[in-house]
Amino acid sequence: MRTALTIGDFSRMTHLSVKTLRHYHQVGLLEPAEVDPHNGYRYYAVDQVPTAQIIRRFRDLDMPVEQVRAVLTAPDLTTRNALITEHLNRLENQLAQTRNAVSSLRNLLEAPRTEIAVEHRSVPATPAMAIAGSVGPGELGPWWSAALTELRHVVDGADLRSTGPSGGLYANELFENEAGDVLVYLPVARPVAARGRVRPYTVPAAELVITRHEGSHADSDIAYGALGTYVTEHALGVNGPVRESYLVGMLDTPEEGSWQTEIGWPVFQTTAG
Amino acid sequence: MRTALTIGDFSRMTHLSVKTLRHYHQVGLLEPAEVDPHNGYRYYAVDQVPTAQIIRRFRDLDMPVEQVRAVLTAPDLTTRNALITEHLNRLENQLAQTRNAVSSLRNLLEAPRTEIAVEHRSVPATPAMAIAGSVGPGELGPWWSAALTELRHVVDGADLRSTGPSGGLYANELFENEAGDVLVYLPVARPVAARGRVRPYTVPAAELVITRHEGSHADSDIAYGALGTYVTEHALGVNGPVRESYLVGMLDTPEEGSWQTEIGWPVFQTTAG
DNA sequence: CTGAACCCTCCGGCCACGGGAGGGTCAACC
DNA sequence: GGTTGACCCTCCCGTGGCCGGAGGGTTCAG
Numbered sequence: 001m002r003t004a005l006t007i008g009d010f011s012r013m014t015h016l017s018v019k020t021l022r023h024y025h026q027v028g029l030l031e032p033a034e035v036d037p038h039n040g041y042r043y044y045a046v047d048q049v050p051t052a053q054i055i056r057r058f059r060d061l062d063m064p065v066e067q068v069r070a071v072l073t074a075p076d077l078t079t080r081n082a083l084i085t086e087h088l089n090r091l092e093n094q095l096a097q098t099r100n101a102v103s104s105l106r107n108l109l110e111a112p113r114t115e116i117a118v119e120h121r122s123v124p125a126t127p128a129m130a131i132a133g134s135v136g137p138g139e140l141g142p143w144w145s146a147a148l149t150e151l152r153h154v155v156d157g158a159d160l161r162s163t164g165p166s167g168g169l170y171a172n173e174l175f176e177n178e179a180g181d182v183l184v185y186l187p188v189a190r191p192v193a194a195r196g197r198v199r200p201y202t203v204p205a206a207e208l209v210i211t212r213h214e215g216s217h218a219d220s221d222i223a224y225g226a227l228g229t230y231v232t233e234h235a236l237g238v239n240g241p242v243r244e245s246y247l248v249g250m251l252d253t254p255e256e257g258s259w260q261t262e263i264g265w266p267v268f269q270t271t272a273g
Numbered sequence: 274m275r276t277a278l279t280i281g282d283f284s285r286m287t288h289l290s291v292k293t294l295r296h297y298h299q300v301g302l303l304e305p306a307e308v309d310p311h312n313g314y315r316y317y318a319v320d321q322v323p324t325a326q327i328i329r330r331f332r333d334l335d336m337p338v339e340q341v342r343a344v345l346t347a348p349d350l351t352t353r354n355a356l357i358t359e360h361l362n363r364l365e366n367q368l369a370q371t372r373n374a375v376s377s378l379r380n381l382l383e384a385p386r387t388e389i390a391v392e393h394r395s396v397p398a399t400p401a402m403a404i405a406g407s408v409g410p411g412e413l414g415p416w417w418s419a420a421l422t423e424l425r426h427v428v429d430g431a432d433l434r435s436t437g438p439s440g441g442l443y444a445n446e447l448f449e450n451e452a453g454d455v456l457v458y459l460p461v462a463r464p465v466a467a468r469g470r471v472r473p474y475t476v477p478a479a480e481l482v483i484t485r486h487e488g489s490h491a492d493s494d495i496a497y498g499a500l501g502t503y504v505t506e507h508a509l510g511v512n513g514p515v516r517e518s519y520l521v522g523m524l525d526t527p528e529e530g531s532w533q534t535e536i537g538w539p540v541f542q543t544t545a546g
Numbered sequence: 547c548t549g550a551a552c553c554c555t556c557c558g559g560c561c562a563c564g565g566g567a568g569g570g571t572c573a574a575c576c
Numbered sequence: 577g578g579t580t581g582a583c584c585c586t587c588c589c590g591t592g593g594c595c596g597g598a599g600g601g602t603t604c605a606g
Contacts, residue, residue: 005501008582009501009505012445012501013500015494017449019563019565023563039571040570041571041572046505046506053494061375061378064561065561088375095368099368101333101334102364108330175284175285176281177290229319232276233276279552291553292593292595296593296594312553313553314552314554315554332593338593
């Protein structure tokens with residue numbers, strides 16, 4: 001009984017290209033059952049077909065090769081399923097995000113560009129409770145919603161009433177590298193002692209250039225553009241983290257279209273002219 | 274009035290990284306308004322911000338840089354919108370495909386693996402009307418539905434009754450390289466003269482190893498695995514294009530779950546063993 | 547005048563392969 | 577037993593869209 005398949009046979013059976021199979025061999029994702037030591041020919045066994053097909057499925061879903069390997073070598077079913085559902089969730093998120101981006105792009109292209117109002121305002125120092133942290137690429141969204149929810153929870157539990165809308169501080173590197181420091185806060189009349197990640201914090205006073213943005217945060221780049229234009233044309237410099245204030249936000253309604261956000265850049269007069 | 278932005282300023286305003294901006298300069302997608310000839314510093318103008326943001330939107334949607342350029346330099350709105358909707362359609366397709374793959378993967382992982390029946394059958398030559406063609410990577414799906422629809426249309430119009438389910442012949446390279454020759458046919462009692470792409474064709478007689486697959490074609494790799502195992506264990510060789518016969522298919526119901534396909538490999542006895 | 551924060555170019559790396567050169571091997575047929 | 581053509585091998589380079597880092601010049605505030 002012949003059960004050894006050449007790479008070509010195996011390729012046709014699994015719908016993986018010969019090149020791909022060689023690549024998987026090289027990176028150790030799918031080793032041939034046998035390699036002829038004389039001529040280097042790869043031979044596969046029929047019972048490797050299901051494995052190869054599993055690999056193909058995951059790769060079709062853009063799961064990184066490293067993670068496919070992790071799934072295949074998972075010590076138990078629990079770990080395995082966790083890895084899989086994790087990836088499927090990532091896919092779902094990405095999918096939703098793509099939908100958002102598409103519809104917001106449609107808006108952008110169809111709606112007429114309206115003038116965006118920018119104002120200059122001094123804000124005083126504000127006592128608050130806050131969660132601060134550092135995020136890497138792609139982590140901001142989840143981090144932010146988790147932090148805000150936790151914050152709200154703790155503040156409510158401590159019987160503090162928030163004296164204004166929630167807000168956030170975003171380091172400038174975030175916009176250059178998708179990584180940097182973040183802070184979310186809820187203003188309160190009298191801060192209390194730290195509880196877990198939630199600590200008292202005083203949002204410093206600042207000179208801000210502010211604009212208001214309506215709708216999903218996916219669109220906020222427009223507001224940033226307006227602020228940038230204003231700052232540039234008025235010969236101002238930016239000297240601190242960007243501030244956002246969620247007048248109507250996630251905590252108020254899940255309806256992204258009706259969110260309202262104030263976005264402020266801390267500025268100073270430059271001598272240059 | 275100062276309106277020249279350094280690359281860093283521009284980066285913060287557009288949420289494009291400095292590296293990315295330099296890259297876009299290099300490939301000519303977004304040229305700085307001014308480049309200091311002395312030291313090579315790039316300076317951007319505020320009115321480039323919207324352009325940069327548009328670019329970012331499209332890139333977030335994975336539109337290739339080349340196509341973004343095409344959109345930006347489109348001579349008129351019609352061309353532009355055509356390019357955009359084309360890409361959005363591609364996205365939608367991809368999205369649907371991903372959904373499919375996910376659900377079929379879920380099936381695969383949850384459903385118990387059942388034995389798949391494989392039978393050996395001689396089929397006689399069959400007169401038919403057919404459309405033949407060559408496809409490249411990713412073209413098979415659309416090509417196939419278009420061809421089948423056209424075929425059905427012509428055959429119905431010529432007042433021919435088909436004497437059996439539609440079928441297809443698929444060159445083996447298709448499974449190795451996603452490119453190769455395809456043929457779709459509808460068996461008829463008496464073929465007629467060619468009309469456009471539709472030509473008379475006799476599906477040659479063959480020894481086939483056949484299995485039946487139920488459900489979406491996205492799952493058919495399992496059937497292929499079963500055939501491969503059978504062929505290997507019985508010391509057979511494959512010597513022609515794969516055949517599929519759509520007992521219940523696209524023309525019968527849009528409900529992919531209830532499709533039934535016979536998949537056959539033309540085989541011959543090998544002397545080896 | 548000094549230091550930090552910018553900016554530049556150039557080179558290499560990333561991921562998951564595909565293309566192609568250049569050469570060895572296998573199986574079937576004459 | 578030879579020949580032919582299909583197969584297999586390794587090795588190197590290319591793809592896209594950047595990122596990281598080395599090595600070095602520039603600018604600006606204190």
